Amino acid sequence: MSDEPSRPPDYPADRAHGAEPRPDVCAEAAVAPFCGRVRELVSQDRFEHICRVAETALAIAGGNGLTELERAQVALAAILHDAARDLPDEELLRLAPPAIELEATHPLTLHGRASRRLAEAWGVTDETVLQAVEGHVFGVQLDQPVGMCVYVADVCEPGRGVNGDLLELAMHDLRAAYKGAVEAKVEYLKATGKPIHPATLAIYRSLPRADRA
Numbered sequence: 001m002s003d004e005p006s007r008p009p010d011y012p013a014d015r016a017h018g019a020e021p022r023p024d025v026c027a028e029a030a031v032a033p034f035c036g037r038v039r040e041l042v043s044q045d046r047f048e049h050i051c052r053v054a055e056t057a058l059a060i061a062g063g064n065g066l067t068e069l070e071r072a073q074v075a076l077a078a079i080l081h082d083a084a085r086d087l088p089d090e091e092l093l094r095l096a097p098p099a100i101e102l103e104a105t106h107p108l109t110l111h112g113r114a115s116r117r118l119a120e121a122w123g124v125t126d127e128t129v130l131q132a133v134e135g136h137v138f139g140v141q142l143d144q145p146v147g148m149c150v151y152v153a154d155v156c157e158p159g160r161g162v163n164g165d166l167l168e169l170a171m172h173d174l175r176a177a178y179k180g181a182v183e184a185k186v187e188y189l190k191a192t193g194k195p196i197h198p199a200t201l202a203i204y205r206s207l208p209r210a211d212r213a
């Protein structure tokens with residue numbers, strides 16, 4: 001769950017970890033050039049988060065039987081997902097012009113779409129990867145396992161120090177973990193009276209009710 005105007009995880013928790021990033025994912029030839037580009041745009045803490053998301057998302061993908069192709073898509077999408085996260089508001093607004101007032105007043109909500117724009121500018125054309133990048137903020141459909149892996153990993157990567165239960169669940173039941181992550185996000189925003197992006201609400205409402213807690 002990342003990056004509504006006021007959700008907790010993408011903020012101070014990012015800095016509360018002590019783990020060093022492991023460079024394994026970025027050692028892959030298909031991903032390495034993008035690691036270099038992303039590293040130039042984000043803080044060190046952010047890049048470490050990104051590396052942990054990639055490792056976590058790959059572990060989740062492996063635990064849920066994603067194919068080799070899907071795992072490659074997961075790795076690339078995870079590396080790209082926060083490419084625009086540390087850009088100034090003006091740059092987010094330029095890359096991803098706001099479509100609604102909430103986006104205009106909370107430019108951080110645009111960072112998924114802006115990261116997608118960067119990825120496109122860097123030559124990424126795989127729509128599965130691009131959807132996963134963009135969807136890590138507002139959510140993805142349940143038929144997008146690559147996007148679900150990235151979304152869930154973003155919420156529960158070990159550096160956040162929270163959502164360990166979600167990670168455990170995600171390792172064997174990605175759909176359940178993803179739905180839990182979306183629901184927790186919406187419930188948090190409702191409980192705190194924070195604005196909820198309509199795209200987030202749309203994803204939330206599309207989840208099968210029978211599976212809701």
Ligand SMILES: [Fe+2]
Pocket residue numbers: 002003010081082085111136137
């Ligand atoms: Fe993000």
Ligand SMILES: [Fe+2]
Pocket residue numbers: 002010049053081082154
């Ligand atoms: Fe993230």
